[in-house]
């Protein structure tokens with residue numbers, strides 16, 4: 001059995017869960033992206049991302065969740081909100097209002113490579129993560145190091161920049177669970193290790209297949225993750241049991 005803390009997996013609406021939390025070191029929020037369709041994965045696993053009305057219906061759902069998550073953070077805590085072109089610009093403006101413009105830390109661009117091509121526009125091959133601190137300057141951060149690409153620094157490590165070239169999961173990937181829009185462990189590993197202290201508390205209230213819980217466990221961080229979908233919760237628990245964890 002591992003010594004790392006066992007994640008807690010909760011079947012709950014994100015807002016209800018967020019309102020029970022305090023002193024959180026890191027929130028990773030990967031909500032529906034406002035794509036306007038049902039996201040479907042393998043074995044008919046799916047979650048709804050359709051909104052009656054325009055972007056305002058989506059923001060009306062997200063706003064109170066962002067407020068509750070902000071209030072759950074420790075003074076040294078921070079939050080990543082993972083989105084794409086559908087809503088990220090609207091949410092940036094909202095988060096500036098809710099967190100304060102001065103507490104914005106980075107817009108991290110995740111370059112994932114896979115995805116459709118188009119003859120009519122540039123192929124969309126990235127997501128955007130908005131990173132805000134509860135109190136910029138007091139937030140915990142330890143920059144990730146990646147292999148330097150320049151010839152001069154060959155063989156050395158350098159601090160990762162604000163764009164991350166991490167492959168998306170392909171259909172053959174070992175870690176693939178079949179949950180739609182599952183994120184790669186390498187992405188969550190970087191977020192968790194760089195932005196939550198060892199032993200700190202990581203929260204993911206829209207956990208899907210539980211990637212954050214797996215990454216937090218491997219990195220020696222505590223975690224509380226939840227999802228409104230009973231299927232996602234069952235899948236997350238199953239995935240964690242695969243690591244020989246007895247999951248509450």
Ligand SMILES: C[S@@+](CC[C@H](N)C(=O)[O-])C[C@H]1O[C@@H](n2cnc3c(N)ncnc32)[C@H](O)[C@@H]1O
Nearest residue numbers: 013014030047182183206208209211227228229
């Ligand atoms: C983009 S997916 C998360 C994928 C996840 N990061 C992974 O690696 O598998 C979004 C998740 O949000 C969940 N969700 C949607 N509305 C929710 C709500 N109100 N409360 C909690 N979870 C919600 C969906 O069931 C879905 O699993």
